[in-house]
Amino acid sequence: MPRAATVLRLGALALLIAFLAKPQSFAPLFAPLAQYGAPPIYDQGNLLSLALAQLGTVCLAAAASTLVAVGLGVLVTRPSGAQFLPLSRTLVNIGQTFPPVAVLAVAVPLVGFGEKPTLIALFAYGLLPIFENTLVGLKTVPGAVLEAASGMGMSARQRLLAVELPLAMPLILEGVRLSLVINVGTATIGSTVAAKGLGEVIIAGLLSSNTAFILQGGLVTGLMAILLYDGMAALERRLLRSVALD
Amino acid sequence: MDPLGVVLVAAGAAALLFLPFVVFKSNRIVPGNPCTLAQVLPAWGAFGCAAALALAGGGALWATNARVRLLLALLGVVAVGAAAAAAGDALTPPGDRIVRIAPGGAFWVLIVCLGLLATDATTRMRPKPAVRVLFLALSLAVVGLALARGTFDHLSVMREYAVNATRFAHEARRHLELAFGSLAAAVVIALPLGVLCHRKPRLKPGILGTLNVIQTIPAIALFGILMAPLGALAAAVPLAERLGIRGIGAAPAVVALFLYSLLPIVANTAAGLKRVSRAAVEAAHGMGMTDLQVLAGVELPLALPVILTGIRVVLVQNIGMVTVAALIGGGGLGAFVFQGIGQTAIDLVLLGAIPIVTLAFAAALVLDALVEVLDVRETRQP
Structure with missing residues (x-):
């Protein structure tokens, strides 16, 4: 079973790379979907560069939200920041009710059109899963382990870096994975405010009612999300194993 | 300090x-x-x-x-x-x-x-759940009264509202219909699927895996992809067209939202049923209850808080996602958001965005309170 899954994944990856590298060779596949002689493959831009631009935006946003969310998570679980804990919990809950489109729309007046509002929306939306998982991860480190670390003469800082964060790492990474996957999909909406990405392809398809374009944009985005999810999951398993071996 | x-x-x-x-x-x-x-x-x-x-x-x-x-x-x-x-x-x-x-x-x-x-x-x-809901209702009532009195009529967002008042009521109703309609359809299908996942664990990875893949398709793409088959259906079956099923508009939006809604409810139903203690189920069987009676009378009620948590996730997610439906002519408050983005009229964006956020927030608060009440009641029962 795992082997079949690996083959499937590698196949999906190969398909994605092949499509992005030579989209025109897939034209016969999409031709039945393009009516009235419309081009079957998106021709107003390079699919590969659009996909990379979207991936870049998503990764940049995810890196920023990881940094901030983990930092905040560490801060509110220290004795000095404990007072912020209940509020940050509530904020996480409230934040999750904000639709990303609304964040995007509200960010436009503040920073203008283009990549920036998309980055802000993705950053804000990506914060929550990571922050929540960091909190749970740090809070569930067993008290006995912490006491043992203190007993060994570790300072609070050493304890955080060598004990708490490594133990919380699987959960933190799961949060990062979750926010990455949500954001790959959400990033397509960024094209409504002129960010570069595969949303451009989908919107071009919607405007000219060309299903072939919509399908291309959607499939490439979906494949990227699935592969990212799987890739991160594999990375997590490896990390988990190394932590367990220590 | x-x-x-x-x-x-x-x-x-x-x-x-x-x-x-x-x-x-x-x-x-x-x-x-x-x-x-x-x-x-x-x-x-x-x-x-x-x-x-x-x-x-x-x-x-x-x-x-x-x-x-x-x-x-x-x-x-x-x-x-x-x-x-x-x-x-x-x-x-x-x-x-x-x-x-x-x-x-x-x-x-x-x-x-x-x-x-x-x-x-x-x-x-x-505060207790009931107090939280009361607090929400009070704040909404105060804001609503101020709006009805015309206190904010000279502010830009309300100016946009004055221009769009009749359309606003229509789009707001459409927004709610889309969000709740797709939720209702999803509950009808997802509950049996969740029970199936619980009863036949062999099917679970397949069902959840498929639903997971659907989640990765971006919303605007799924809306777009559904336009073609629904359009073809309307062209081929006159009855479907008379029922309002068309390639553009509400139909693809409802179907897409329905598809997105399945995963959280199916997963939570399965998880909730798993949480029900085996002793309770066995006792019910021992009392001579049939399989269906055990499910309806014991298992589902005990799993309800977890199922409701899934429904809460879906409702909040739907209220946000309906916004995107405006791009394919599905209407809803997103119409103002995208119209505002197109005209660089920020006030129009806010006229759409503020009610959406308020709706999502209120829905989350009310359902959270409900889940908490049910959870407490359940743990109190031995």
């Missing part, structure tokens, strides 16, 4: 000093002239607002009683709201319908800081 209070007071004070309280625009799309609080209010008004804010700030810094903090924060919110309304009235020439008085950066920062302060105070009070 309260560390959170220090942060919030510093942010609020900096905003008041460096950001405009309102922005005066001579029409709806030009960039406007920033105005500070003192510039737009008569002296006593500015003084009153500043005094209320100072009280709220003092409360944030030194008050230890959560109730006092909450009351002072709410006083601050009322003062900021009243000041914005008064600024709108003062800056609008009588009878003018073209100028726009938009709340500025300081207004939004102050509202956020005071909101955080109120949220923090409420969290510290640990």
Whole structure:
């Protein structure tokens, strides 16, 4: 079973790379979907560069939200920041009710059109899963382990870096994975405010009612999300194993 | 001193000093002239607002009683709201319908800081679920009354509302119909699927895996992909077209939202059923209950809090995602958002976005309260 899954994944990856590298060779596949002689493959831009631009935006946003969310998570679980804990919990809950489109729309007046509002929306939306998982991860480190670390003469800082964060790492990474996957999909909406990405392809398809374009944009985005999810999951398993071996 | 209070007071004070309280625009799309609080209010008004804010700030810094903090924060919110309304009235020439008085950066920062302060105070009070819902209803009622009275009529967002009033009611209703309609359809299908996942564990990875893949397709793409088959269905089956199934409009939106809604409900139903203790199920069987009776009378009621948590996730997610449906002619409040983005008319964007966020927030709060009530009741029963 795992082997079949690996083959499937590698196949999906190969398909994605092949499509992005030579989209025109897939034209016969999409031709039945393009009516009235419309081009079957998106021709107003390079699919590969659009996909990379979207991936870049998503990764940049995810890196920023990881940094901030983990930092905040560490801060509110220290004795000095404990007072912020209940509020940050509530904020996480409230934040999750904000639709990303609304964040995007509200960010436009503040920073203008283009990549920036998309980055802000993705950053804000990506914060929550990571922050929540960091909190749970740090809070569930067993008290006995912490006491043992203190007993060994570790300072609070050493304890955080060598004990708490490594133990919380699987959960933190799961949060990062979750926010990455949500954001790959959400990033397509960024094209409504002129960010570069595969949303451009989908919107071009919607405007000219060309299903072939919509399908291309959607499939490439979906494949990227699935592969990212799987890739991160594999990375997590490896990390988990190394932590367990220590 | 309260560390959170220090942060919030510093942010609020900096905003008041460096950001405009309102922005005066001579029409709806030009960039406007920033105005500070003192510039737009008569002296006593500015003084009153500043005094209320100072009280709220003092409360944030030194008050230890959560109730006092909450009351002072709410006083601050009322003062900021009243000041914005008064600024709108003062800056609008009588009878003018073209100028726009938009709340500025300081207004939004102050509202956020005071909101955080109120949220923090409420969290510290640990209110019961019913109290939380009551609090929500009260706040909505106060805002609704102020809106109905026309308190904010001279502010830019309400100006956009005045122009779009009949359409707003229509789009708001459509938004709710789409969000709740797809949720209802999803519950009908997802509950049996969840039960199936629980009863036949071999099917579970397949079902959940498929639903997971659907989640990765971006919303606008799924809307678009569904347009083609639904359009073809309408063309081939006249009855379908008479029922309102068409390639563009609400039909693809409802189907897409329905598909997205399945995973959380199926997964939570399966998880909730798994949580039900085997002893309870065996006891029910021992009493001579049939399989179906055990499911309906014992398992599902016990799994209800977990299932409801899934429904909460779906409802909040749907309310947000319906926004995107506007792109394919599905209507809903997203129509204002995208129209506003297209015209670079921020007030129109806000006219769509503020109700969406409010709806999502209210839905989350009410369902969270419901889940908590059910959970407590269940753990109390032996």
